[in-house]
Amino acid sequence: MDTSFRLLPEQASTFAPDVDLLFAFLMLVSGLLSLGIAGVIVWFAIKYRRNSAADRRATPSHMLLLELSWIVGPFILSMILFVWGAKLFFAQRHPVEGALEISCVGRQWMWKFQHPNGRAEINALHVPLNQPVKINMISEDVIHSLYVPAFRVKQDVLPGRYSTLWFQASKVGRYHLFCAEYCGAKHSGMIGEVHVLEPTRYQEWLSDVVTGTPQMGGGGRLFDQLRCNTCHMTGGEVSRGPSLLNVAGRRVPLQNGQQVVADDDYLRESILRPAAKIVAGYHALMPSFEGQVSEEQILQLISEIKAMSQLDAKKPEGELKKE
Amino acid sequence: MNGAVITTRKRNYLNASYTVRSWLLTHDHKRIGLLYLIGVTFFFVIGGLAAAVVRLELMTPRGDLTESETYNKLFTMHGITMTFFFLIPAIPAVLGNFLVPLMLGARDLAFPRLNLLSWYLYMLGGLMTMWAILAGGVDTGWTFYTPYSSTYSNTYVMATAVGVFVAGFSSILTGLNFIVTTHQMRCPGLTWFRLPLFIWSMYAASLIMVLATPVLAAALLLVGLERGLGIGIFDPAMGGDPLLFQHLFWFYAHPAVYIMVLPAFGVISELVACFSRRRPFGYAFIGYSSFAIAILGFLVWGHHMFVSGQSVYAGLIFSLLSFLVAIPSGIKVFNWTATLYKASISWETPMLYAFGFMGLFTMGGLTGLFLACLAIDVHVHDTYFVVAHFHYIMVGGTVMAFLGGIHFWWPKMTGRMYPESWARLSAILIFVGFNLTFFPQFILGYLGMPRRYHIYPEEFQVLNVMSSAGASILGVGYFFPLTYLVWSMFYGAVAPENPFGHTGLEWQTASPPPTDNFEQIPVVTQEAYSFGPDDALRGPSEEVISIVQAS
Ligand SMILES: [Cu+2]
Ligand SMILES: [Cu+2]
Numbered sequence: 001m002d003t004s005f006r007l008l009p010e011q012a013s014t015f016a017p018d019v020d021l022l023f024a025f026l027m028l029v030s031g032l033l034s035l036g037i038a039g040v041i042v043w044f045a046i047k048y049r050r051n052s053a054a055d056r057r058a059t060p061s062h063m064l065l066l067e068l069s070w071i072v073g074p075f076i077l078s079m080i081l082f083v084w085g086a087k088l089f090f091a092q093r094h095p096v097e098g099a100l101e102i103s104c105v106g107r108q109w110m111w112k113f114q115h116p117n118g119r120a121e122i123n124a125l126h127v128p129l130n131q132p133v134k135i136n137m138i139s140e141d142v143i144h145s146l147y148v149p150a151f152r153v154k155q156d157v158l159p160g161r162y163s164t165l166w167f168q169a170s171k172v173g174r175y176h177l178f179c180a181e182y183c184g185a186k187h188s189g190m191i192g193e194v195h196v197l198e199p200t201r202y203q204e205w206l207s208d209v210v211t212g213t214p215q216m217g218g219g220g221r222l223f224d225q226l227r228c229n230t231c232h233m234t235g236g237e238v239s240r241g242p243s244l245l246n247v248a249g250r251r252v253p254l255q256n257g258q259q260v261v262a263d264d265d266y267l268r269e270s271i272l273r274p275a276a277k278i279v280a281g282y283h284a285l286m287p288s289f290e291g292q293v294s295e296e297q298i299l300q301l302i303s304e305i306k307a308m309s310q311l312d313a314k315k316p317e318g319e320l321k322k323e
Numbered sequence: 324m325n326g327a328v329i330t331t332r333k334r335n336y337l338n339a340s341y342t343v344r345s346w347l348l349t350h351d352h353k354r355i356g357l358l359y360l361i362g363v364t365f366f367f368v369i370g371g372l373a374a375a376v377v378r379l380e381l382m383t384p385r386g387d388l389t390e391s392e393t394y395n396k397l398f399t400m401h402g403i404t405m406t407f408f409f410l411i412p413a414i415p416a417v418l419g420n421f422l423v424p425l426m427l428g429a430r431d432l433a434f435p436r437l438n439l440l441s442w443y444l445y446m447l448g449g450l451m452t453m454w455a456i457l458a459g460g461v462d463t464g465w466t467f468y469t470p471y472s473s474t475y476s477n478t479y480v481m482a483t484a485v486g487v488f489v490a491g492f493s494s495i496l497t498g499l500n501f502i503v504t505t506h507q508m509r510c511p512g513l514t515w516f517r518l519p520l521f522i523w524s525m526y527a528a529s530l531i532m533v534l535a536t537p538v539l540a541a542a543l544l545l546v547g548l549e550r551g552l553g554i555g556i557f558d559p560a561m562g563g564d565p566l567l568f569q570h571l572f573w574f575y576a577h578p579a580v581y582i583m584v585l586p587a588f589g590v591i592s593e594l595v596a597c598f599s600r601r602r603p604f605g606y607a608f609i610g611y612s613s614f615a616i617a618i619l620g621f622l623v624w625g626h627h628m629f630v631s632g633q634s635v636y637a638g639l640i641f642s643l644l645s646f647l648v649a650i651p652s653g654i655k656v657f658n659w660t661a662t663l664y665k666a667s668i669s670w671e672t673p674m675l676y677a678f679g680f681m682g683l684f685t686m687g688g689l690t691g692l693f694l695a696c697l698a699i700d701v702h703v704h705d706t707y708f709v710v711a712h713f714h715y716i717m718v719g720g721t722v723m724a725f726l727g728g729i730h731f732w733w734p735k736m737t738g739r740m741y742p743e744s745w746a747r748l749s750a751i752l753i754f755v756g757f758n759l760t761f762f763p764q765f766i767l768g769y770l771g772m773p774r775r776y777h778i779y780p781e782e783f784q785v786l787n788v789m790s791s792a793g794a795s796i797l798g799v800g801y802f803f804p805l806t807y808l809v810w811s812m813f814y815g816a817v818a819p820e821n822p823f824g825h826t827g828l829e830w831q832t833a834s835p836p837p838t839d840n841f842e843q844i845p846v847v848t849q850e851a852y853s854f855g856p857d858d859a860l861r862g863p864s865e866e867v868i869s870i871v872q873a874s
Binding site for chain 2: 057082
């Protein structure tokens with residue numbers, strides 16, 4: 001990691017140059033404005049100091065045009081800044097399709113990441129260069145915030161609700177990863193490193209389980225281990241629970257006539273509090289898994305359910321991405 | 324040398340009686356103002372000491388001075404005492420209490436007993452919080468974010484929250500008192516547009532105190548319910564919503580920024596007018612902008628939550644509104660600057676503070692634009708950039724204005740002049756020390772150093788050392804006024820009625836004023852800033868010059 005003294009942070013994601021450009025523009029504008037105001041104040045303060053011989057006739061008490069100008073001027077300027085900042089923000093908040101999905105669980109005081117093939121790591125995050133990465137995050141306790149200054153991204157990690165963050169690394173190297181939301185005694189120790197690797201090196205790293213942390217779940221699908229498949233048959237047969245093959249991301253009709261989009265939060269709720277929303281045509285048979293599965297396992301289950309959908313969608317081509 | 328003068332003095336609110344009882348049970352707004360001054364100074368020293376240890380700890384990247392737990396308690400203590408027990412009451416409760424009736428030509432506030440009660444509530448709240456700190460401390464940060472504060476922290480959260488809760492009522496009552504007084508107690512002829520701008524801004528700030536503080540009380544109460552009774556409100560493990568607290572908290576805490584800053588605007592408007600001998604340029608615009616700020620200020624709380632998980636669209640709207648609220652603040656700075664045009668400016672201590680304020684507040688305000696700008700905020704949110712920004716507003720703004728105001732009205736409050744050269748020296752020290760402390764923090768923040776970090780990566784050390792060095796200068800700068808002002812109360816030159824040649828009503832009575840303020844209730848025929856043509860050429864009053872030369 002580059003630990004030399006510097007005045008601007010490294011640019012290591014595709015967002016960084018855009019954010020820095022906007023920052024530079026703001027610096028320019030506010031620098032000019034504050035120097036201008038300070039200059040005028042000093043100039044007046046000296047020129048019109050008491051007992052100076054300056055001409056003081058016809059002092060205006062107000063000038064409507066001038067006053068309107070310093071309302072309209074700042075207004076236009078701030079609208080430019082608003083639109084510019086909002087456009088970038090919009091991009092930061094909307095992950096591109098097909099991003100590599102990594103799940104992240106924050107807890108007092110460590111970061112746990114898990115890659116699609118199950119490889120997990122603590123307080124370190126390996127990502128491939130030039131490839132969009134989306135991180136699905138949840139906290140086990142208080143609010144944390146995942147922050148990678150070199151990428152110019154940050155997102156709070158909440159308990160009980162997923163949040164996401166995405167970026168595309170643009171420079172190989174090691175970068176700081178901080179928890180930015182105060183979370184208790186060792187808040188400043190909740191840090192780690194992001195390693196940006198060449199895609200081939202990343203693949204090597206992924207498959208190198210020997211030196212890495214052992215895989216979560218320890219082989220086999222969690223979905224099968226927890227016996228979800230007794231009610232949710234994966235072969236398409238009629239069963240006690242609805243088929244989960246196509247559920248992720250779709251609209252689900254509920255018993256009460258409403259519909260919900262089966263996003264990550266809905267899937268999580270279905271596992272922890274199945275009775276909260278009953279799928280139309282089914283009974284409230286599913287037991288709650290609250291207290292029996294950890295946040296990591298829930299994330300794992302969700303990614304398995306998503307993979308089932310992909311599996312199903314891709315079946316005709318016979319292309320299996322996972323396992 | 325000056326001791327003999329006392330005997331020749333007329334009866335005033337200070338020498339009316341000397342018993343402790345006469346102070347602790349006083350209904351006189353001026354005495355209550357001084358009681359508040361003692362209170363806020365005490366809490367300022369406590370908060371300042373906590374900051375000193377924090378800055379000392381941050382000299383090195385390692386945690387070698389304190390444990391992490393202690394460090395967290397220290398910055399929490401700094402934040403809580405400084406915001407709730409210093410910044411919020413500083414200008415309204417000290418200067419506002421002292422000046423509002425005087426500026427209105429009234430004999431007291433509308434509810435003198437309520438005013439005394441406010442002080443007791445404030446002190447009670449403050450002392451409860453101090454007790455919590457002594458008993459073991461709190462480590463939630465002044466923002467009390469849930470579920471950390473409501474379920475996870477095992478420090479004295481309840482006691483502190485009760486302290487802040489109680490002190491909140493003092494704020495509500497003070498605001499109420501000022502609003503009623505401004506409506507009901509103006510002396511004959513004092514129409515709204517003849518009011519000093521200080522009154523306009525105090526009125527706007529009072530509205531916020533009355534309307535926003537109850538929301539803080541509610542939020543803290545809910546934290547207490549969850550913590551004490553296990554009722555799930557914020558903790559998702561109990562079915563609560565952690566973001567709800569942030570909405571409630573910032574719905575109070577953003578407007579609270581204006582409780583701190585609007586009164587400061589009022590002080591600066593008075594100082595600039597007096598020391599440039601001009602009616603503030605665009606009087607009406609300055610007055611209205613206070614109200615624009617007070618109202619818009621209620622609609623921007625979500626700018627503290629751009630990365631919290633609130634919806635993208637909420638983020639967009641809050642960003643837009645935050646840009647809009649910057650405009651009325653800009654108006655003020657432009658108007659003060661324009662007031663200097665063709666003015667007759669003297670560089671006495673209060674004016675130095677006003678100059679300092681204009682510079683620092685401008686920087687604070689402009690860096691606020693960075694934070695309102697969504698994509699930039701994502702990067703700098705919860706970093707030292709934010710820390711620097713709000714210190715430019717609160718310390719560079721509010722504290723500079725408070726000190727400027729204290730110096731300006733000191734002769735009126737105590738009947739004594741402070742030593743001018745010491746005062747100028749400390750004003751300059753404070754300005755220099757302040758910039759050295761907080762400017763490096765902008766760079767630290769953009770580099771990515773998160774706030775509330777006890778231990779930090781070593782590449783941030785140089786800037787942190789600069790900041791700590793600046794803080795020591797700042798500390799010395801604050802120490803001077805603390806000593807020479809106390810000294811001047813006993814040994815300072817006796818002040819004339821109107822040492823700075825201002826036109827406000829408060830200067831048309833004795834220094835210090837009699838207990839009921841005016842021999843006769845004044846009748847106003849002009850607006851507050853009617854400087855005559857010869858005022859512009861007049862220096863400090865003859866008496867002051869002779870006093871200064873004699874001492
Ligand atoms: Cu954390
Ligand atoms: Cu705010």
